[in-house]
Amino acid sequence: MTDRTGSAPLSGRVGGSPSALWHEEVLGPHFRYEATNLLPWYVVIEKVLAAEYARLGVVTDAEARELGQALHGADAEALVADPSANMSDITFALERYVEQRLTRPVPSWHVDRSRNDLQATAQLMFGRQELSRVAGMLGDFGEAVRRLAESSRETPMPGHTHFQAAQIISPGFYLAAVSEQVLHTQRRFLSTYDGLDACPLGSGAMAGQELDWDRDRMARLLGFRRAQPVALTGVASRGWVAEVTAEMGILGVALSRFATDLLTWGSSEFGFIDLPDELCGISSAMPQKKNFPVLERIRGRTAHLSTYHLDAVLGQRNTPYTNLVEVGKEAGANLATAYGTLRSVLRLFTEVVERLTFRADRMRAACEREYLGGFALANDLTLREGVPWRRAQVVAGAYIVAAMEAGLSPDKPDPELLRRVAGERGFTLTDPGAALNAVVDVDAGLRRPASAGSADPDATAAVLRDQEAEYGRLRKEWELRAARVGGGLTETDRLLGIGR
Incomplete structure (x- = not known):
């Protein structure tokens, strides 16, 4: 389709078209980027501008409608970067595209506007x-x-x-x-x-x-x-x-x-x-x-x-x-x-x-071969046996070292070894076997934590329930924002009479 404006210049300050190098290295690639990512938004913005021109009385309702209809058909396939016709600028290309599809020129279109x-x-x-x-x-x-x-x-x-x-x-x-x-x-x-x-x-x-x-x-x-x-x-x-x-x-x-x-x-x-x-x-x-x-x-x-x-x-x-x-x-x-x-x-x-x-099976085996209950053992030595906390840490650590040196696995606790290790450090234990339960039972070890947000399965379940509700809330928030965008664009087409 022949551009009725011919090769009319887009600026009175610069008379020449972009050079081949400038087009190939910069303007052409950017034109393609905008055609892929920004063109739909340029179109809807131009529709809103047409509706606003009509409200201002700068164009008639009929002219705004015709502008909107012409804009409605613009897509990436319809616009081409042309250094001589549109300076390889997608906004100028869109302007030329619309002008070619109007029954008569709309002189006031794009008055008081900037790119x-x-x-x-x-x-x-x-x-x-x-x-x-x-x-x-x-x-x-x-x-x-x-x-x-x-x-x-x-x-x-x-x-x-x-x-x-x-x-x-x-x-x-x-x-x-x-x-x-x-x-x-x-x-x-x-x-x-x-x-x-x-x-x-x-x-x-x-x-x-x-x-x-x-x-x-x-x-x-x-x-x-x-x-x-x-x-x-x-x-x-x-x-x-x-x-x-x-x-x-x-x-x-x-x-x-x-x-x-x-x-x-x-x-x-x-x-x-x-x-x-x-x-x-x-x-x-x-x-x-x-x-x-x-x-x-x-x-x-x-x-x-x-x-x-x-x-x-x-x-x-x-x-x-x-x-x-x-x-x-x-x-x-x-x-x-x-x-x-x-x-x-x-x-x-x-x-x-x-x-x-x-x-x-692999995860359980790894739990069973490691002394992962040292923290719990120290807690029990303090809470059950009255060993001061920092000293309980020393006793628990010393027991684990001694047990490993003796070739004992965590599932083979030795209460007498714990009693001896504690005695060497000045503490007499009444029931070392009960304290050692903390390092034996893997499933019990998972359930020992009692605080909110802990690894206890019930505590984890509570967190996951709260998270499920939060995912639902956030999904609705995003839907509200999407609806606002969609509603505005639909109203713009209605104002311009597009589709009628």
């Missing part, structure tokens, strides 16, 4: 949508973790501190901690979303606009909770990119730690977990090996999330606080990639969690 706040709004709407999307995936991951925790909260396993076996816990108890981290991040994502939920549209180039735009109405139609109060902030700030990537980076750190534990538990030395063959790898040289490369991929990809945050921060650092290509485009160049990386991590990790099995 600065248009671009800032489209970027923010993309960022907001993608944040909501990854939050939903994170919720799915967390709920999968919570379900696995519920099914494994009564299975004993050794818990480690400082890389040493320390106390008896359960996979369910550990996974409850993973789930708690997910909920924490979900709440932070929600807070971040609400913090960035201020519409830049109407900020103009930097100082506001000359017509009396109803910025609150435009914000509502675009699904924002409010308009950005200060015009300069609307076009100068991309702090929200740094905030979003910061939260993703922090989450990535936590997920990497969880993946590290699974890698350890899946090693031949531990053998606590297993995955189905279709999620595993082989060694080309050592046929006896069953590797878990999916966990290595997950952990490796979490590192990228921190990198993308650093990229966003350095891209903005030491720049003037105003609208800049450097800040508005280069500093956020990896935002879509960051979102895509987190989505990949969550998809992979959710699949791992849903298909992972724990080897209860």
Whole structure:
């Protein structure tokens, strides 16, 4: 279709078209990026602007409707980066596209307008949508973790501190901690979303606009909770990119730690977990090996999330606080990639969690061969026998050392050895056998803790019930925000008469 405006220049200041190099290296790739990620938002923003022009009386209702109908058909296939026709700029390309489809020119269209706040709004709407999307995936991951925790909260396993076996816990108890981290991040994502939920549209180039735009109405139609109060902030700030990537980076750190534990538990030395063959790898040289490369991929990809945050921060650092290509485009160049990386991590990790099995026999055997009841033994020496706490720690430790030197396993307690060790340190025990029960029974050891939030299966069950309710609450909060966005966009189409 021939552009009725021909090759009319887009600026009176610059007469030439972008060079081939400038187009190939910068403008063309960025055009494709925006066509993929931002074009739908440019379209809905332009629809809201058309409705606002009609309210202002700058265009007629019929002209606004025709603008809206033309915009409604714009998609990535319809727009092409053309240095001579649109300077390889997607907003100019969209403008040309609409103009070609009008029955007659609308001279007032785009009066009192700037690309600065248009671009800032489209970027923010993309960022907001993608944040909501990854939050939903994170919720799915967390709920999968919570379900696995519920099914494994009564299975004993050794818990480690400082890389040493320390106390008896359960996979369910550990996974409850993973789930708690997910909920924490979900709440932070929600807070971040609400913090960035201020519409830049109407900020103009930097100082506001000359017509009396109803910025609150435009914000509502675009699904924002409010308009950005200060015009300069609307076009100068991309702090929200740094905030979003910061939260993703922090989450990535936590997920990497969880993946590290699974890698350890899946090693031949531990053998606590297993995955189905279709999620595993082989060694080309050592046929006896069953590797878990999916966990290595997950952990490796979490590192990228921190990198993308650093990229966003350095891209903005030491720049003037105003609208800049450097800040508005280069500093956020990896935002879509960051979102895509987190989505990949969550998809992979959710699949791992849903298909992972724990080897209860291996975990129990590890509990039985380690003296994991030392803390409980010291407690009993104090509470049953009256040995001062710090001295009880000494007695318990000395007994464990003596028992190991004598070749005694934890399930073969020696009350007389404990009596002798205590006597050597000035304490006479009345019933050493009762105190030693703490180091013998693995299942009892799992249930010994009585405090809320402990590894006791009942305490873990209580935590998991609360978490289930919190997942439901957060899901509803995200649905409310999605409904606000969808409702605003639907109302805009209604105002323009699109579809009628």
